[in-house]
Amino acid sequence: MISPGSHLARLPVYEPGRPIEEVARELGLDPARILKLASNENPLGPSPKAVAALEKASSGVHFYPDGNGFLLREALAKKHGLARGQVVLANGSNEIIEFLGHAFLAPGDEMVISQYAFAIYEIVARLFRAKVVEVPARAFGHDLDAMRAAITPRTRLVFVANPNNPTGTAVSAKALERFLRAMPESALAVVDEAYQEFLERPLDTPRFLARKPNVVVMRTFSKAQGLAGLRIGYGLAAPEVAVALQKVRQPFNANLLAQTAALAALGDKTHLRRTIRTVRAGRRFLQDAFRERNLGHVPSCANFVLVRVGNGKKVFEALLRLGVIVRPMDGYRLPEWIRVTVGRPAENKIFLKALDQVLGRKG
Ligand SMILES: *Cc1c(COP(=O)(O)O)cnc(C)c1O
Numbered sequence: 427m428i429s430p431g432s433h434l435a436r437l438p439v440y441e442p443g444r445p446i447e448e449v450a451r452e453l454g455l456d457p458a459r460i461l462k463l464a465s466n467e468n469p470l471g472p473s474p475k476a477v478a479a480l481e482k483a484s485s486g487v488h489f490y491p492d493g494n495g496f497l498l499r500e501a502l503a504k505k506h507g508l509a510r511g512q513v514v515l516a517n518g519s520n521e522i523i524e525f526l527g528h529a530f531l532a533p534g535d536e537m538v539i540s541q542y543a544f545a546i547y548e549i550v551a552r553l554f555r556a557k558v559v560e561v562p563a564r565a566f567g568h569d570l571d572a573m574r575a576a577i578t579p580r581t582r583l584v585f586v587a588n589p590n591n592p593t594g595t596a597v598s599a600k601a602l603e604r605f606l607r608a609m610p611e612s613a614l615a616v617v618d619e620a621y622q623e624f625l626e627r628p629l630d631t632p633r634f635l636a637r638k639p640n641v642v643v644m645r646t647f648s649k650a651q652g653l654a655g656l657r658i659g660y661g662l663a664a665p666e667v668a669v670a671l672q673k674v675r676q677p678f679n680a681n682l683l684a685q686t687a688a689l690a691a692l693g694d695k696t697h698l699r700r701t702i703r704t705v706r707a708g709r710r711f712l713q714d715a716f717r718e719r720n721l722g723h724v725p726s727c728a729n730f731v732l733v734r735v736g737n738g739k740k741v742f743e744a745l746l747r748l749g750v751i752v753r754p755m756d757g758y759r760l761p762e763w764i765r766v767t768v769g770r771p772a773e774n775k776i777f778l779k780a781l782d783q784v785l786g787r788k789g
Contacts, residue, residue: 433555440549444751455749461776463767464751466591466621466730468652469704470770472687473697476653479690480683491682498685501692502660506632512662514671515680519620519646519659523550526642528674529667530582530614531556538576538584540568542593542758544618547585556582566724566732567595570605577613584609587618589625592758592765594726599629606634606641614667616642620659621728623650623698624705632662639664647684649729650701651691658684705729708768715778719787730767735785738764744784750777 443464450457499513506513516522523546531537531554539547541563551558559581561573568586577584586605589596597605602617609615615638622628622645634641646659658680661671691697712731716723722734735741738761742754745764755763766777 433552437549437552440545441757443753444746446751449746449749449751453747453749460749460751461769461773462751463730463769463773463777464753464765465654466649466728466767467654468650468701469708469729469768469773470652470697470701472652473691473694475694475697476651476687476691480687483683483686487682489682491678491680491685493677495680495685498680498689499660501689502662505692506662508632508635508662509665511665512635512668514661514663514668514675515685516659516661516675517679517681517684518648518657519618519644519661520546521675521679522642522644522659522661522671523547523616524553525661525671525674526583526614526616527551527554527556529670532582534580536578536581538573538581538613540573540586540590542566542590542760543585544587544591545757551583563593565595566593568597570597570601574605574608577610579612581613583614583616585616585618587620588629588631589621589726589728591620591728592730592753592755592760593724593732594728594730595724596625596727599627602629602631603634606631606638609638609640611640614640614642616644618644620644620646620649623702624728626727635662635664639667642667647688647691650698650705651688652697652701653684653687653691656681656684656687658688704770705768708771708774711771711774712766712768712778719782719785730765732760732763732765734763735781736762738762741781741784745777745780748780748783750780752777 446460446462495515499510502513503510527550533555535556537551537556538559548558561576617631631643643662648654724732739754753765
């Protein structure tokens with residue numbers, strides 16, 4: 427039998443948050459009674475404006491989408507003060523990570539990441555037979571000085587997620603600026619800003635692109651913008667880097683509905699503001715509750731909280747049986763922790779009640 431490349435032999439298949447329908451089927455539960463707080467989705471759902479645009483666009487899905495993504499790229503370029511040629515659309519910003527691998531990684535090249543980094547970076551490195559250089563975290567966050575020191579002439583990509591998933595930590599604007607300024611020309615700094623909307627003071631990282639051609643900024647519509655199911659994200663890069671990413675892209679990777687809904691979501695500031703307000707309040711509520719219960723947690727700058735519960739896998743499974751889906755963290759070598767997405771107020775209470783029950787605490 428033909429076998430796949432040897433680099434795939436020990437590469438695990440990525441395990442996403444458990445879908446509601448799957449858990450319902452497996453445990454014989456009513457899907458309507460299952461609460462998913464596992465994938466950092468928007469607790470308020472999609473923007474109503476995006477939903478209206480989707481409904482309108484649905485009768486046109488026999489046409490291919492605009493392969494150049496003109497309207498959405500134009501709107502994103504305007505939003506970030508860049509040229510349209512600097513915007514690369516993707517089937518979720520995860521796809522940008524893959525494009526970076528195609529464009530910049532050859533066997534034996536190095537990728538620098540932080541301990542507790544988003545799992546996809548390492549998966550992509552290994553797909554392209556690159557070497558992963560993992561830099562120990564500092565207080566669960568990126569140690570940018572140590573990451574800078576880990577860059578060698580073989581380094582091609584350096585990933586900084588800000589805020590970081592799964593820890594929720596963020597680096598300061600000053601520290602990031604210093605780090606980006608010091609990037610050697612032989613490597614690309616990739617700043618993954620999937621959760622930047624939730625920062626107290628969002629950074630204007632795209633402005634670095636004017637001065638540093640070796641910076642890529644990743645953004646997504648999956649989290650604060652509430653469009654995870656459509657798969658749409660984008661990269662911002664210097665024109666010559668953007669061209670390389672366009673070359674490795676499949677012609678219609680950003681589908682028609684995704685482009686349409688993303689454009690509409692961009693115009694819905696009200697929904698975004700409500701989302702941010704809900705997440706900040708819910709995050710405070712959960713963190714206060716963890717403190718009250720003496721549960722260690724990492725103060726979060728995103729829409730999820732990493733909390734120490736003892737045996738993370740067991741607690742995850744027990745919560746699952748109560749109809750609450752969270753994320754076990756053993757895959758991130760954090761076996762005592764779970765990651766919970768901030769939900770609506772009533773959802774946060776349901777989660778806490780279930781957690782109390784699982785941990786044997788009177789609610
Ligand atoms: C969720 C997430 C993404 C974005 O994923 P999409 O492919 O855009 O849905 C990227 N980076 C991090 C760190 C994330 O947590």
